[in-house]
Amino acid sequence: MERKKIAIVGTGLIGGSLAIRLHEKKLSSRLIGVDADPDHARKALELELVDEILTLDEAINSAEVIILAIPVDAMVSLLPGLLDKIDNQIVIDLGSTKSQLADAVKAHPKRGRYVATHPMWGTEYSGPAAAVHGAYDNKAVIICNAEESDDDALEWVKHMYRKIGMHLLEMEAHAHDLHAAYVSHISHITSFALANTVLQKEKEENAIFELASAGFESTVRLAKSNPAMWVPIFLQNRENVLDVLNEHIEQLKRFRDSIQNGKESELKGLIEEANKIRRIIR
Amino acid sequence: MERKKIAIVGTGLIGGSLAIRLHEKKLSSRLIGVDADPDHARKALELELVDEILTLDEAINSAEVIILAIPVDAMVSLLPGLLDKIDNQIVIDLGSTKSQLADAVKAHPKRGRYVATHPMWGTEYSGPAAAVHGAYDNKAVIICNAEESDDDALEWVKHMYRKIGMHLLEMEAHAHDLHAAYVSHISHITSFALANTVLQKEKEENAIFELASAGFESTVRLAKSNPAMWVPIFLQNRENVLDVLNEHIEQLKRFRDSIQNGKESELKGLIEEANKIRRIIR
Numbered sequence: 176m177e178r179k180k181i182a183i184v185g186t187g188l189i190g191g192s193l194a195i196r197l198h199e200k201k202l203s204s205r206l207i208g209v210d211a212d213p214d215h216a217r218k219a220l221e222l223e224l225v226d227e228i229l230t231l232d233e234a235i236n237s238a239e240v241i242i243l244a245i246p247v248d249a250m251v252s253l254l255p256g257l258l259d260k261i262d263n264q265i266v267i268d269l270g271s272t273k274s275q276l277a278d279a280v281k282a283h284p285k286r287g288r289y290v291a292t293h294p295m296w297g298t299e300y301s302g303p304a305a306a307v308h309g310a311y312d313n314k315a316v317i318i319c320n321a322e323e324s325d326d327d328a329l330e331w332v333k334h335m336y337r338k339i340g341m342h343l344l345e346m347e348a349h350a351h352d353l354h355a356a357y358v359s360h361i362s363h364i365t366s367f368a369l370a371n372t373v374l375q376k377e378k379e380e381n382a383i384f385e386l387a388s389a390g391f392e393s394t395v396r397l398a399k400s401n402p403a404m405w406v407p408i409f410l411q412n413r414e415n416v417l418d419v420l421n422e423h424i425e426q427l428k429r430f431r432d433s434i435q436n437g438k439e440s441e442l443k444g445l446i447e448e449a450n451k452i453r454r455i456i457r
Numbered sequence: 458m459e460r461k462k463i464a465i466v467g468t469g470l471i472g473g474s475l476a477i478r479l480h481e482k483k484l485s486s487r488l489i490g491v492d493a494d495p496d497h498a499r500k501a502l503e504l505e506l507v508d509e510i511l512t513l514d515e516a517i518n519s520a521e522v523i524i525l526a527i528p529v530d531a532m533v534s535l536l537p538g539l540l541d542k543i544d545n546q547i548v549i550d551l552g553s554t555k556s557q558l559a560d561a562v563k564a565h566p567k568r569g570r571y572v573a574t575h576p577m578w579g580t581e582y583s584g585p586a587a588a589v590h591g592a593y594d595n596k597a598v599i600i601c602n603a604e605e606s607d608d609d610a611l612e613w614v615k616h617m618y619r620k621i622g623m624h625l626l627e628m629e630a631h632a633h634d635l636h637a638a639y640v641s642h643i644s645h646i647t648s649f650a651l652a653n654t655v656l657q658k659e660k661e662e663n664a665i666f667e668l669a670s671a672g673f674e675s676t677v678r679l680a681k682s683n684p685a686m687w688v689p690i691f692l693q694n695r696e697n698v699l700d701v702l703n704e705h706i707e708q709l710k711r712f713r714d715s716i717q718n719g720k721e722s723e724l725k726g727l728i729e730e731a732n733k734i735r736r737i738i739r
Contacts, residue, residue: 295670315667344667357659358668362676365651368708369644370731375708376701377639383737385597385626386640388577392738393675394644399735402728409716409724419658420713424706426650426657431702434691442691446684449649451656453681455665456674 176334178204182238184231184253186210186219188298189269190244191306194224196339199308209234211245219303235260240331243268248407251275258285265328267292271355271404272411273319277348287325290332293317293351294341295359301401312340319348356415363397363405364420370398458616460486464520466513466535468492468501470580471551472526473588476506478621481590491516493527501585517542522613525550530689533557540567547610549574553637553686554693555601559630569607572614575599575633576623577641583683594622601630638697645679645687646702652680 181197183190186208197203208225210216216228229237235257243250243257247270257266258280266289270276273291280286294316298305316336321329333343346354373395377383383391409416433442463479465472468490479485490507492498498510511519517539525532525539529552539548540562548571552558555573562568576598580587598618603611615625628636655677659665665673691698715724 295668297670297672299672314670317668354659354661354664354668357655358665358673359670361654362651362673364709364712365647366676367728367731368705368712369647370734371708371711371727372643372701372705373639374730374733376704377636379636380737382636383640386577386599386636387738388579388596388641390579390581390679391640391644393678394648395734395738396675397672398731399738400728400732402725402732405728406721406724409712410719410721413716413719417713417717419654420709420716422658423650423654424709424713426653427646427702427706427709429653430646430650430691431699431706434695434702435699437692437695439688439692443684443688445653446649446682446687448656449652449680450682450684452652452677455662456669456677456681 176331178202179239179331180205180207180237181240181242182207182209182229182234183225183242183244184209184234185244186215186224186303187244188301188305190242191219191222191224191303192296192310193242193244193269193294193339194219195306195308196311197335200338202335202338207234207238211249215303222303222306224303224306231257232260235264238264240265240267243270246404246407247272247276247411251279251411254280254289255283258283258289261285261288264288265290265331267332269294271359271408273348273351273355275411277320277323281323286323288328290321290324290328291319291348292332292336293319293355294336299397299399301404311336314341315344316341317344317346317351319346319351321345352412353415356412356419360408360412360416361419361423363400364409364416365423366395366397367400370395458613460484461521461613462487462489462519463522463524464489464491464511464516465507466491466516466523466525467527468497468506468585468588469526470583470587472524473501473504473506473585474578474592475524475526475551475576475621476501477588477590478593479617482620484617484620489516489520493531497585504585504588506585506588513539514542517546520546522547522549525552528686528689529554529558529693533561533693536562536571537565540565540571543567543570546570547572547613549614551576553641553690555630555633555637557693559602559605563605568605570610572603572606572610573601573630574614574618575601575637576618581679581681583686596623597626598623599626599628599633601628601633603627634694635697638694638701642690642694642698643701643705645682646691646698647705648677648679649682652677
């Protein structure tokens with residue numbers, strides 16, 4: 176397919192890394208950056224993530240494809256008005272929650288031009304300087320409510336994701352949010368809470384620094400993640416997140432009770448149960 | 458210093474990886490393996506982790522240095538009797554808890570020949586086949602109650618750890634166990650409990666497999682760890698582990714309450730607090 180003029184709204188980690196990849200894979204004839212934060216816009220241009228910076232309205236008029244890579248609360252505010260303004264452009268979002276957004280535009284006359292997606296890639300860093308080469312490769316992308324998108328829009332979006340190395344899954348938006356709570360959102364909460372636990376208990380920060388093993392770093396890594404991204408995710412996906420978080424607290428209490436009561440075989444059973452994750456994660 | 462004849466008791470991940478490193482760094486003239494599990498012993502020999510397999514008594518008679526790399530409950534049972542049998546050999550343990558062991562041999566007439574250590578290295582795998590090259594390099598090792606060890610034994614152990622690339626820290630055994638609960642033991646519990654949470658909630662295992670991002674894998678990685686190693690660690694370090702685990706449950710409840718009540722700025726504050734871990738973990 177021929178290259179397209181693509182606008183990236185939000186030139187941080189997610190949008191910036193995608194911009195690099197769109198260029199690498201010859202999907203874009205020109206990359207336009209849009210960013211509410213002038214420092215991010217300047218940085219994205221300086222790093223050559225994008226070819227030029229425009230305002231959102233300029234970008235809508237100039238681009239054939241508009242990709243939204245902004246926090247999910249901003250997404251819900253922005254998308255309906257953006258669809259009001261477009262003609263035949265393709266609009267894609269990369270957000271981590273899907274239900275509220277899907278519901279917000281369900282009845283919009285331009286709904287067909289929009290494709291709801293969630294590429295399962297990210298790091299704990301944020302901003303244009305955090306953008307990396309080779310992102311998204313070999314990861315899954317979920318396309319939600321695909322039947323609500325126009326065929327040509329859907330076809331191009333699938334082409335784009337395949338070309339950057341992702342494997343496609345389709346899912347209904349509410350099912351997506353449920354699974355995302357289980358395999359992504361809860362991990363971030365446990366990591367944030369673990370960091371707070373250790374910072375609370377271990378007053379000798381030097382001891383953490385000196386003693387932290389690779390295991391500790393791996394479990395606490397996500398605690399560096401950006402609140403501007405994660406607060407709206409947890410709040411938009413409130414019901415599912417609370418459900419899995421309550422289960423997690425119950426599971427921790429089972430460990431606590433078996434340790435407290437010195438129940439060796441019960442504790443062994445809990446760990447053997449956890450070991451079953453080996454079946455799933457190599 | 459001249460190379461020594463070294464016996465490794467327990468030829469799994471920890472002992473096996475150390476055996477490789479002792480050979481790589483020309484610290485051993487001969488490596489003797491001892492293992493209660495005949496399959497492990499055979500495998501360790503087959504993989505050439507060690508030069509020969511002997512019984513514990515044969516190894517005691519034959520070696521100049523005896524290194525214990527077995528679960529911490531077996532360590533407490535074994536060490537006093539082993540010290541009864543030695544002459545002038547150096548005995549080292551690599552266990553993750555230190556108080557019970559230190560207390561068990563405090564008054565032993567051969568206490569001076571023993572050096573209590575905890576090298577802060579490991580992976581989530583176990584057994585001789587999990588042993589890797591280059592282990593321990595650039596990590597911390599804690600030597601506990603160093604003043605109870607003979608000078609010559611302590612000097613050789615420090616020499617060994619420096620030569621395999623570790624940086625040395627000294628700590629009293631009870632202080633060690635407190636810090637280890639904070640920076641290592643709690644991470645394992647959160648990871649085990651997270652695996653159990655997700656396995657409990659997400660009945661579509663295929664969804665975990667398909668959707669799991671690098672973030673999920675990183676937080677759940679430690680859940681593959683071996684119960685034979687971890688059950689005795691949690692039970693020996695019961696008080697400290699319960700203390701930090703209770704704090705962790707409280708921290709999770711703070712996340713739960715702020716999500717439940719839609720308290721955006723409170724949730725943001727919790728995440729910003731967690732972000733401070735960036736100061737410590739790069």
